[in-house]
Amino acid sequence: MPSMMTHAVVGVGALALTRLGKRAPALWVVSAALAALPDLDVITIALGVPSGTMWSHRGITHSLAAAFLAGTLLAMLSGRWFAAHRWPLALYFSLVMASHGILDAFTSGGRGVALFAPFDARRYAFPVRPIPAAPLGFAYFSERGLRVFEAELLWIWMPLVLVVGVVTFRRARARSRAGRSV
Numbered sequence: 001m002p003s004m005m006t007h008a009v010v011g012v013g014a015l016a017l018t019r020l021g022k023r024a025p026a027l028w029v030v031s032a033a034l035a036a037l038p039d040l041d042v043i044t045i046a047l048g049v050p051s052g053t054m055w056s057h058r059g060i061t062h063s064l065a066a067a068f069l070a071g072t073l074l075a076m077l078s079g080r081w082f083a084a085h086r087w088p089l090a091l092y093f094s095l096v097m098a099s100h101g102i103l104d105a106f107t108s109g110g111r112g113v114a115l116f117a118p119f120d121a122r123r124y125a126f127p128v129r130p131i132p133a134a135p136l137g138f139a140y141f142s143e144r145g146l147r148v149f150e151a152e153l154l155w156i157w158m159p160l161v162l163v164v165g166v167v168t169f170r171r172a173r174a175r176s177r178a179g180r181s182v
């Protein structure tokens with residue numbers, strides 16, 4: 001899995017690409033947290049849940065169904081607070097949470113991700129998996145953790161910064177043109 005920090009950065013980057021209502025500070029925090037949320041299932045390791053089941057790490061919490069359910073529920077409960085229409089917000093929240101399982105499917109560690117749970121308990125991984133799995137806890141601050149972070153910078157952070165930069169530049173340019181024509 002990519003590190004929690006990288007999942008959070010993807011959530012923040014996703015918000016930068018939207019035009020959702022008021023981008024209140026809380027929406028930035030929710031975006032970061034929602035992108036990292038599926039990894040709460042690491043507690044199943046300590047609880048002794050058998051690896052590879054739908055209820056273990058990278059199981060149902062990493063699924064597209066869980067992302068849709070959590071994103072929709074969160075939007076219905078918070079739509080007014082973020083001054084955004086509920087259904088676009090539900091789609092956004094769902095996609096942000098779904099990004100977690102998709103990114104995890106690009107990592108070289110583990111048996112894959114139960115992307116289609118609860119309908120299909122099989123684990124899926126992409127054929128190309130350039131990101132090593134991040135070590136858990138304080139082990140992240142090790143030589144192996146540094147290699148993971150380097151791969152995350154190359155495969156996730158840099159492309160994200162490039163896309164956000166291009167979109168931001170184009171929006172600023174469009175606003176400038178619109179301002180001159182008025």
